Amino acid sequence: MKTVVVLGGNQMACPAIERLQQRGFRVVAVDANANAPARGVADQFVHQNFSDVAGTSAALADIAFVGIIPLSDFAIRAAAGIARERNLPGWNEFAELCFTSKVAMKRCWLDNGLPTPRCAFSTVAQLAAGHFPKWDSWPAVVKPSFSGGGSRGVFVARNWDEVQAGVNEVEKTYLDGDVVIEEFVRGTEHTLEVLISRGTPTLLSISDKENYPGSDTVVQRLHFPGSIGHSHRAALERLVFAACAAMRLTDGTTHFEVLISEDGPCLLEVGGRPGGGLNFHPICEISTGYDYPGLLAAVLTGDVPDFARKPSEHLVWHYFPRGEGVLQAIDGFKGIKDEPDVVDAELYEQVGKARLDLRNDLARPGYVLVRSKSAAQARERAARLVESVKFVTADAGDDTP
Structure with a gap:
């Protein structure tokens, strides 16, 4: 029986772990919470904070496994580094950097001429000191370069005073100290799950997102499959596939956030792991017919993914x-x-x-x-x-x- 490691053990990880077991895998779950729900579901549990790459590698040293799956942004570095150590499929160093730094991600897209909102870069320290980058587009979206996802630390500002006040309030979420200031673009927002196997991307799903009334950053409803997003499927597919090529992606999966404005689709950000929570399972399988955990496990264990689909629902x-x-x-x-x-x-x-x-x-x-x-x-x-x-x-x- 093949063993795979899953970095993440909260309640929403359990359905995917069970699906992997149904596919014949032995699952080792890793989590910093000693009482994580996955402890009672996985075949083996390792109590370890996977944000600590060296510590995670050491904790897994005596365990033989053929693939490692990150379920959150905090798990990307450990999954990518340990996969490289063991010569397993996963992200290369450039891809890892793009997934753990929005500054690197945006620069990659801009250098490759891909549509993404205009932006400027700064740091928490520079903004606190009143040293502002050249910028004249308001309102603007202010984002941490790395926060762990979940829209942590993201806010909309109308001037530099609001930028300073906002960053001061959420400074602890700006984990690497880097700041992205981005043009505020109106349009419909969507998530896309894109699996990459041996450098070839496959679009698995598209959702439509609706934010809470009065909020520009927090989602209240997601629709799978997204009817608006699917009406632009060809354009979205070209866009995210080009982004995958620009980031030199080879083996793994991605969760893209995109926006469709009157000027067409543009890239907002991307995570080098499945969509959060139940996106990985069972949402993708119910709404598309694809066995997402099985597909990703196949890619990350060096096998050939089977893209057969079951009947789907909304x-x-x-x-x-x-x-x-x-x-x-x-x-x-x-x-x-x-x-x-x-x-x-x-x-x-x-x-x-x-x-x-x-x-x-x-x-x-x-x-x-x-x-x-x-x-x-x-x-x-x-x-x-x-x-x-x-x-x-x-x-x-x-x-x-």
């Missing part, structure tokens, strides 16, 4: 609305997971604590993930389920959607 991943005040009770959530068309549902807010503030994707209240034979039915059903859950707060009573 999915809507709908997060609950935000609210104010201290949460006193949550009514109507119990039993939602048992509904036949509900793939999953979770609540992250806790009674007795303040409502989450949507500062990034990690501060959302919770979600329902609904499947249906039609996009309209999935959207309507997800909306009804979200509306059926009431968040009772100390200040305003029922905080309904």
